[in-house]
Structures are given as structure tokens and as C-alpha cells.
Amino acid sequence: MSYSYLFKYIIIGDSSVGKSAILLQFMEGKFKAEHDTTIGVEFGSKIIQVKGKNVKLQVWDTAGQESFKSITRSYYRGSICAFLVYDVTNRESFTNIQKWLEETQNYANDKITLVLVGNKIDLANKRQVSYDEGHEFxxxxxxxFVETSAKMGQNIDQVFRKSTEDILQKIENRQVDATNESLGIKIGPQLTEKMVSDTKKTKKECC
Incomplete structure (x- = not known):
């Protein structure tokens, strides 16, 4: 399927907060109880329709371990959106969000859209971080901010759709330059064809 824009996303956070599960649920609508630890970076892409436009999301799932930091940092700058993920049943993963936020601020471009994601809300009886704490932060x-369950699929599609909508709005408002590929955006073939067609039409009408 053709698309108007390509947006590059990055998913960051501590190990075992469900980053790979969020990616798998979004890409394939599946959940795997056991996930191998991400080594460096994993990748998936999917086209969704938002605001009447087909948008291809290129999603990079990063390793949470300190030993892979130098690899994952290189993906920050070229991303237009970052999900900062914590596990609502693990307070330490929430506390560490401050560190992940600082990493993003240090290495990402200043146009990046940030989304705080509290995952594993299906484990309500094990919750250590309240909705209000996440919302307040x-x-x-x-x-x-959004809470999700990668296992149940709750709010997974919505968090990708809402962030895509916000990026499109920023492009429309000229807050983000869609022609600047270093921001993690690329104009797709659908929009390129339309722009060429509009140019030809304008020339035909005026000359």
C-alpha cells in the first residue's frame, strides 16, 4: 500500500517493561508470554490511516540494558516520536523514566513527540504505580500519557494513532518540516505523486 508519510518511532525504557510486546501487538495483534531479550534494536513497520492519510510507521524497539546504550542512542536523533515505557507493576522502571527522558532530551532532535506509556495494566493486583502518578509526571x-496492556491489546493501536495524529497536526501547523528527513519523517510516494500532479495541473491552468 502506498503512503503519504513515513514516521520513524523509537520505543525506550528499562528491560522487561514490555517494549517488544507493544511492538508485536501493534504489528501483528499478537502477544507472546515469553520474549527473548532484545539485542540492540528490533524493527517493524506498518501503514495506518490517520486524518485521511496513509502513514507508514517504522518502529524501532530498543534494548533496555546499559550495555546497549551506545547502539540505541544512535536511533534517538532520527526519530520523530519516542515512547517512554515503564511497567506499572515495577516502581523502579517508573523511577527510571526520568533517566530515559534526560537521555531523549540529550540525544533526540527538538521536534520529537514524547509519549509516556505505563504498560501491563492487566496485572491490576500487582500494580505499584498509580494512574495519577503517571499522569502527573x-x-x-x-x-x-497513556496506560496500556500489550497482553490484552488495550490502548496499543490508540497510542500509535494519537501520536501520529499529533505529528500530522504539527506538520500542518508548520511546527515540523516534513521535508527534513533528519527529523525522522519522509514524504512518501502517495504525497509525492499528488504534489507532481498538482504542479502539472497548476501549469496547465496558468499557461
Whole structure:
């Protein structure tokens, strides 16, 4: 399927918070109880329709371990959106979000859209981090916030769709330059064809 834009996403956070599970659920609508530890970076892509446009999301799932930091940092700058993921049943993973946020601020471009994602809400009886705590942190940092369950598929499609919508809005408002590929955006064949067609039409009408 052709698309108007390609957006590059990055998923970051501590090990075992469900980053790979979020990617798998979004890409294939599946959940695997046992996931091999991500070595470096894993990748998936999918086309979704938002605001009447086909948008291809190229999603990079990064390893959470310190030993892979030098590899994953290279993916920050060229991304237009980052999901900062923690596990609602693991307080330490939430505490470490501050560290991940600082990493993003240090290495990503200044146009990046940030989304705080509290995963594993299906494990309600093991919850250590309340919704209000996540919401308050996100408000303070002025970033988006959503709670998800990669296992149940809850809010997975929505978090990708909402962030894509926000990026498209920023492009429309000229807050983000869609022609600047270093930001993690690429104009797709669908839009290129339309632009060529519109140019030809304008020339035909005026000359």
C-alpha cells in the first residue's frame, strides 16, 4: 500500500517493561508470554490511516540494558516520536523514566513527540504505580500519557494513532518540516505523486 508519510518511532525504557510486546501487538495483534531479550534494536513497520492519510510507521524497539546504550542512542536523533515505557507493576522502571527522558532530551532532535506509556495494566493486583502518578509526571513534563496492556491489546493501536495524529497536526501547523528527513519523517510516494500532479495541473491552468 502506498503512503503519504513515513514516521520513524523509537520505543525506550528499562528491560522487561514490555517494549517488544507493544511492538508485536501493534504489528501483528499478537502477544507472546515469553520474549527473548532484545539485542540492540528490533524493527517493524506498518501503514495506518490517520486524518485521511496513509502513514507508514517504522518502529524501532530498543534494548533496555546499559550495555546497549551506545547502539540505541544512535536511533534517538532520527526519530520523530519516542515512547517512554515503564511497567506499572515495577516502581523502579517508573523511577527510571526520568533517566530515559534526560537521555531523549540529550540525544533526540527538538521536534520529537514524547509519549509516556505505563504498560501491563492487566496485572491490576500487582500494580505499584498509580494512574495519577503517571499522569502527573507527564503533565509536569508536558508530554502525552497513556496506560496500556500489550497482553490484552488495550490502548496499543490508540497510542500509535494519537501520536501520529499529533505529528500530522504539527506538520500542518508548520511546527515540523516534513521535508527534513533528519527529523525522522519522509514524504512518501502517495504525497509525492499528488504534489507532481498538482504542479502539472497548476501549469496547465496558468499557461
Amino acid at each position: 507527564a503533565q509536569k513534563q508536558e508530554i502525552q
